[in-house]
Amino acid sequence: MLVLGIDTSCDDTGVGVVRGRQVLANVVASQAALHAPMGGVLPEAASREHLATIDGVVGEALTRAGVELHDLDAIAATRGPGLAGALLVGLGYAKGLAWGAASPFIPIHHLEGHVAACLAEDAGRGPPPEPPFLCLIASGGHTVLFDVPEAGRYLRVGGSRDDAAGEAFDKVARLLALPYPGGPALAALAGDGDPGTLPLPRPMARQHGFDFSFSGLKTAVAVFLERHPDASRADVAATFQERVVTSLVDVATRAARAFGRDTLVVAGGVAANRALREALAAAALHVHLPPPGLATDNGAMIALAAVEQVRLRGVPDQVEALAVDAAPYLPLAEGPSRPRDAQAPRPHDAAR
Numbered sequence: 001m002l003v004l005g006i007d008t009s010c011d012d013t014g015v016g017v018v019r020g021r022q023v024l025a026n027v028v029a030s031q032a033a034l035h036a037p038m039g040g041v042l043p044e045a046a047s048r049e050h051l052a053t054i055d056g057v058v059g060e061a062l063t064r065a066g067v068e069l070h071d072l073d074a075i076a077a078t079r080g081p082g083l084a085g086a087l088l089v090g091l092g093y094a095k096g097l098a099w100g101a102a103s104p105f106i107p108i109h110h111l112e113g114h115v116a117a118c119l120a121e122d123a124g125r126g127p128p129p130e131p132p133f134l135c136l137i138a139s140g141g142h143t144v145l146f147d148v149p150e151a152g153r154y155l156r157v158g159g160s161r162d163d164a165a166g167e168a169f170d171k172v173a174r175l176l177a178l179p180y181p182g183g184p185a186l187a188a189l190a191g192d193g194d195p196g197t198l199p200l201p202r203p204m205a206r207q208h209g210f211d212f213s214f215s216g217l218k219t220a221v222a223v224f225l226e227r228h229p230d231a232s233r234a235d236v237a238a239t240f241q242e243r244v245v246t247s248l249v250d251v252a253t254r255a256a257r258a259f260g261r262d263t264l265v266v267a268g269g270v271a272a273n274r275a276l277r278e279a280l281a282a283a284a285l286h287v288h289l290p291p292p293g294l295a296t297d298n299g300a301m302i303a304l305a306a307v308e309q310v311r312l313r314g315v316p317d318q319v320e321a322l323a324v325d326a327a328p329y330l331p332l333a334e335g336p337s338r339p340r341d342a343q344a345p346r347p348h349d350a351a352r
Contacts, residue, residue, distance in 0.1 A: 001073045001310060004061065004097075005303030008050045008090030009082030009110045010141065011041045015057045016300025017065035017072075020307060021121045021128065024065035026293060026300040029053045036180040040170070047085035054093050061299065069101050074315070076306035079107040080327030081141070087326035095322050104315045106306040107324040110297075111137055111144075111332045112154075114267035116305035117290035117298075129288040134261040136252045138276075139268030139297075140166030140183070143212050145252060146333055147259050152312045156333035157255050158210030165244055165270045168214035172221050172240050176233050186237050187273055193238030198224065198231070200239050203247045210255040217243055241275055249279045256285055258339035263288065269296040 007014040013029040031049050035041050062069065077094030080087060091107070098105035114137050119128040134157070135146040143166075144159035163171065166183055173182025178189065200220050203213050221240055225231065248270075256264055263286040270276060272295035280287045294301055309316075 001307050002067065002071055003074045003076055003106075003303040003306045004058070004072050005108070005113075005299040005301070005306060006054070006058070006075075006077040006090045006094045007110070007113065007297050007299045007302045008054065008086045009078045009080075009297060010086060011035060011046045011049075012297050013050050013053045013057050013090075014297055014299035014302075015054075015061040016298055016303045017061050017067060018120075018300055018303040018307060021119050021304060023120050023294070023300045023304075024067070025061045025063075026298055027057050027061040027064065028296075028298050029057050032181050039174055039180050041083070043083045043085055046083060047089055050086055050089035054089060058093075058097070069097070072101065072103050074098075074104040074106050074306060074310070075101070076106040076108050076302050078110045078113065078302055079324055080330030081110055082326075082328060084326055084328045087328065091324075091326050099322065104318060105321045106309060106316060107321055108302045108305045108309070109330060109332050110302075111142060112309075113301040113305040114139070114290075115148075115265060116308055117267055117294040117301035118265050118288045119304055119308065120291060120294055120300070122291050125291070129263055129265050129286075132261060133263035133265050133288075134252065134256045134259060135265040135267065136248065137268045138165040138248055138266070138270035140164060140170065140270075142268060143214075143248075143270075144333075145210055145255055147255075147261070148265075151308070154333045157259070158212070158251065160212040160214065162213055162215035163218060165212070165214060165248060166268070168218050168244060169241075169270070171218050172237075175218075175222055175225055176237060183269070183273075187241060187275065189234050190237040190241040190275065193232060193234030193236070195235075195238040195242035197235050198239040200224065200243055202243055204251075210251050210258075212247060212251060214244060214247075241273075245273070245276045245279050248276060249283060253283050253285060255339075262286055265289075267295070271295040 145157040169183035178185040
């Protein structure tokens with residue numbers, strides 16, 4: 001299948017074209033310069049920027065892929081979760097494009113797109129992951145663990161109780177007076193620091209479950225900087241990053257053992273973090289990560305997810321698909337899952 005995918009879930013306008021699992025084009029128009037003066041995403045401004053740029057980004061993606069609109073087998077777009085106004089821009093544009101081109105329209109869950117990014121064909125990366133596996137999605141808006149026993153089925157294992165990992169990176173970057181977007185800037189500064197010198201806490205180090213929490217770590221950084229204004233910013237960044245990376249890797253590997261999975265798929269913008277990638281490389285698991293260009297929000301991952309959806313469920317009914325509305329809060333998992341050795345029955349088993 002030749003599919004065009006659109007993602008406008010937050011502040012980047014992403015359009016990609018894929019043929020099967022081969023990415024032909026992946027164009028992302030960043031809004032970082034627009035939101036930098038505010039230190040974060042202003043939803044109304046993001047929506048207006050999507051409106052202003054989406055037509056040009058679609059045209060550029062088609063040109064880079066070397067295809068015409070009438071060549072497409074389907075058009076897909078993110079329906080949620082995300083910012084309501086931003087979602088409506090991409091969803092509405094994709095519906096109109098599909099209607100005008102007489103192509104099937106496929107609405108896609110944003111998180112399923114992140115998982116599908118790991119399926120992209122890339123020379124030297126080996127075969128893509130196949131279920132069953134455990135999946136960690138870590139981004140600016142989400143930090144969640146899923147057990148994936150079969151293709152298209154997601155069981156929630158754990159997640160963040162407060163800030164997402166990427167959100168915590170951005171907030172601590174602001175405390176360190178780093179430029180927006182803060183996550184990459186903090187990671188770059190951390191490369192010059194020593195992660196073993198500052199007394200910052202390890203989030204939820206004694207828990208028996210599989211949740212994450214980064215708000216307390218962020219507060220600890222704020223208190224430390226207030227008490228030690230002359231402390232090395234690089235050491236603070238390095239220590240903070242080490243605590244987040246260690247938490248993500250420790251919880252994910254422990255959950256993989258508990259659920260009997262030897263494969264871990266890691267997706268989302270934080271998956272582009274070099275320290276996280278290095279820590280995962282040392283884990284006793286088969287780890288699959290998306291190519292760096294597909295880790296952050298993009299349209300190619302939405303197109304890849306559409307290809308997988310058609311493979312699993314067929315082309316959706318066009319009338320029903322075009323009637324789908326934006327869903328800012330859209331669950332992906334069936335419900336909480338328990339380790340294989342848990343005594344209590346699993347809720348999703350009782351419901352089946």
